[in-house]
Amino acid sequence: MTVPAQETSAAQHPLAPYGWDEGWELALARHHREHPGPLVPARVTRAHRGALDVRTPLGPQRVAAARGALPEPTTGDWVVLGLAGGEPRLLAVLPRRTAVTRADVSGRSDEQVLAANVDTVAVVVAPARRAPLGRVERFLALAWASGAQPVVVLTKTDLLSGPELAEALAEVEAAAPGAGVHAVSAERGAGVEDLRAALRGTVALVGPSGAGKSTLANALLGEDRLATAAVRSGDGKGRHTTVHRELLAVPGGLVLVDTPGLRSVGLGAEGPAPSVERAFADVEDLAVDCRFSDCTHACEPGCAVLAAIDAGVIGRRRLESYRKLEREREFFAARTDARLRAERAGRWKAIARQQRAVRPRP
Numbered sequence: 542m543t544v545p546a547q548e549t550s551a552a553q554h555p556l557a558p559y560g561w562d563e564g565w566e567l568a569l570a571r572h573h574r575e576h577p578g579p580l581v582p583a584r585v586t587r588a589h590r591g592a593l594d595v596r597t598p599l600g601p602q603r604v605a606a607a608r609g610a611l612p613e614p615t616t617g618d619w620v621v622l623g624l625a626g627g628e629p630r631l632l633a634v635l636p637r638r639t640a641v642t643r644a645d646v647s648g649r650s651d652e653q654v655l656a657a658n659v660d661t662v663a664v665v666v667a668p669a670r671r672a673p674l675g676r677v678e679r680f681l682a683l684a685w686a687s688g689a690q691p692v693v694v695l696t697k698t699d700l701l702s703g704p705e706l707a708e709a710l711a712e713v714e715a716a717a718p719g720a721g722v723h724a725v726s727a728e729r730g731a732g733v734e735d736l737r738a739a740l741r742g743t744v745a746l747v748g749p750s751g752a753g754k755s756t757l758a759n760a761l762l763g764e765d766r767l768a769t770a771a772v773r774s775g776d777g778k779g780r781h782t783t784v785h786r787e788l789l790a791v792p793g794g795l796v797l798v799d800t801p802g803l804r805s806v807g808l809g810a811e812g813p814a815p816s817v818e819r820a821f822a823d824v825e826d827l828a829v830d831c832r833f834s835d836c837t838h839a840c841e842p843g844c845a846v847l848a849a850i851d852a853g854v855i856g857r858r859r860l861e862s863y864r865k866l867e868r869e870r871e872f873f874a875a876r877t878d879a880r881l882r883a884e885r886a887g888r889w890k891a892i893a894r895q896q897r898a899v900r901p902r903p
């Protein structure tokens with residue numbers, strides 16, 4: 542009898558369709574050494590308040606979300622469950638490879654993790670009369686920051702004429718350096734297989750509500766698993782049908798994370814990877830040739846970016862969008878710094894109070 546080769550064990554793992562691989566196997570090995578009892582890995586398919594839906598090697602399960610030292614697990618996280626005792630217990634969250642985060646606009650906390658361990662972020666937009674370029678750029682910056690590879694999907698191409706589609710594609714391509722742009726009509730199935738070939742691993746679908754994310758997810762799944770909304774007549778806006786972030790395995794290899802439409806996507810300070818620099822790689826490349834290294838591309842002599850705008854190489858809109866997102870990121874970074882300073886000050890005050898309490902004054 543032959544013993545199966547070690548390398549193939551992850552590929553044959555019951556969670557392989559959910560993205561389990563050798564790297565996760567290694568990350569889990571540490572926990573096997575630390576926790577003597579039986580344990581299994583599981584992937585979070587949906588996070589609730591106080592509970593997690595997870596996919597275990599034995600099937601779907603709901604576990605209580607442990608409070609305390611763990612990072613709060615979110616959709617896409619790999620977790621370790623201990624099986625000693627009756628109920629499976631959440632022991633650990635494996636270190637994230639990537640994280641799609643946005644600035645929390647409420648200001649209560651710094652950032653919200655939308656999905657973890659994503660390989661591809663698909664920015665889904667429907668070009669109605671005009672391609673929403675500012676939105677594409679904003680979502681792309683968010684995507685680059687995650688550490689995953691972004692792609693842009695132009696949906697509902699059945700609603701555009703040939704020339705309109707060609708124009709939308711050209712505009713979006715100019716706004717998406719480094720990311721592939723794909724046109725699909727999920728309704729008609731056009732372009733879906735080409736898109737599938739361009740996607741890898743765990744794919745998070747992000748974009749405005751009503752763009753067609755859930756319809757596209759269903760087309761990739763080959764069945765209607767996710768609820769979709771009819772667009773309201775009149776204003777053309779989609780209703781918010783998808784309210785949860787949900788992870789699903791696609792037969793044939795991909796894992797999809799469908800997200801509700803994001804009303805506001807504030808850019809975080811810094812994700813695991815540079816965001817604005819990557820989303821505006823064309824502007825950054827030009828800026829290398831500016832005369833002054835701290836050129837703001839406003840009116841300086843010898844500005845290579847302004848020269849490129851004058852020559853029609855890039856649009857002025859693109860420079861303005863770059864400036865806007867850059868300012869937003871700086872603002873967020875400053876706010877985060879201020880909060881950290883305040884927290885630190887608060888901690889020291891508390892420690893000083895404690896010390897006064899235990900050390901009676903002479």
Ligand SMILES: Nc1nc2c(ncn2[C@@H]2O[C@H](COP(=O)(O)OP(=O)(O)O)[C@@H](O)[C@H]2O)c(=O)[nH]1
Nearest residue numbers: 697727728751752753754755756769770771772
């Ligand atoms: N014509 C057309 N309509 C689409 C297409 N994809 C989605 N829709 C419609 O757009 C609306 C919103 O779709 P949905 O998938 O719920 O959008 P989501 O909010 O991004 O998940 C629904 O009425 C869909 O039927 C498409 O390729 N062509």
Ligand SMILES: [Mg+2]
Nearest residue numbers: 754755782783
């Ligand atoms: Mg949806």
Ligand SMILES: [Zn+2]
Nearest residue numbers: 831836838844
């Ligand atoms: Zn310049």
